[in-house]
Amino acid sequence: MSVHIGAKPGEIAETILLPGDPLRAKFIAETYLEDVTCYNEVRGMLGFTGTYQGKRLSVQGTGMGLPSISIYVNELISEYGVKNLFRVGTCGGMKEHVHVRDVILAQASCTDSGMNRHIFGGYDFSPIASFPLLKGAYDRGVAKGLNMHVGNVFSSDSFYRDDKSVVQKLMEYGVLGVEMETSALYTLAAKFGVNALTILTVSDHLLTGEETTAEERQTTFKEMMEVALDTAVSL
Numbered sequence: 001m002s003v004h005i006g007a008k009p010g011e012i013a014e015t016i017l018l019p020g021d022p023l024r025a026k027f028i029a030e031t032y033l034e035d036v037t038c039y040n041e042v043r044g045m046l047g048f049t050g051t052y053q054g055k056r057l058s059v060q061g062t063g064m065g066l067p068s069i070s071i072y073v074n075e076l077i078s079e080y081g082v083k084n085l086f087r088v089g090t091c092g093g094m095k096e097h098v099h100v101r102d103v104i105l106a107q108a109s110c111t112d113s114g115m116n117r118h119i120f121g122g123y124d125f126s127p128i129a130s131f132p133l134l135k136g137a138y139d140r141g142v143a144k145g146l147n148m149h150v151g152n153v154f155s156s157d158s159f160y161r162d163d164k165s166v167v168q169k170l171m172e173y174g175v176l177g178v179e180m181e182t183s184a185l186y187t188l189a190a191k192f193g194v195n196a197l198t199i200l201t202v203s204d205h206l207l208t209g210e211e212t213t214a215e216e217r218q219t220t221f222k223e224m225m226e227v228a229l230d231t232a233v234s235l
């Protein structure tokens, strides 16, 4: 086992889905995977391996925020050999044409986090999606007729903020949604030379105030889960 994951070597598949919420991981495993085993309960951050359409896949909760996902992604890649990582998360909508329950493919991510500034000596690194995963997910979303958007997202250290002016500026620059992990995921994928893509469902809207319930966020955002799973089996 690694520091935060209780799996034995070989118990985690090369391709993995990463929801922030461990109960979303359980829902994905119970709804879509066959022959499922739970390989991790450390800190309640559930992880499962099973098969989907005959392909071995895993799903692992990552918690909320860049530091939390960084712990899991570091250990998944460097200690368990994971090669393809799909974050399946929720975000706040930031543009009028992006509606609650729409799906966003995060082509790139900007951030207010200091993590990359420390790594790159004060310079800005551009965390970008893996193109094969992005293209695969886009093609599958189009084939399903989804209301889907591709573009920049904002990975923030803060869910609650006093000063809304930066968010307003990011909206003016076309950022589609706000969440809390993608910048770290894409940076670690670049560091280790593996593939990563974030697929988000818009769970609430910063402009309209529209919201979904915690139950919906945990279980009903099936379109993004199915785009991730269908892309994962095609690899």
Ligand SMILES: O=P(O)(O)O[C@H]1O[C@H](CO)[C@@H](O)[C@H]1O
Residues within 6 Å of the ligand: 019, 020, 021, 063, 064, 065, 088, 089, 090, 091, 159, 178, 179, 180, 181
């Ligand atoms: O639904 P998840 O995947 O957790 O993603 C979003 O939800 C959490 C905030 O409520 C943050 O982790 C944010 O990125």
Ligand SMILES: O=c1cc[nH]c(=O)[nH]1
Residues within 6 Å of the ligand: 090, 091, 092, 093, 159, 178, 179, 180, 203, 204
């Ligand atoms: O991080 C998040 C996730 C959903 N909605 C938000 O406003 N922020």
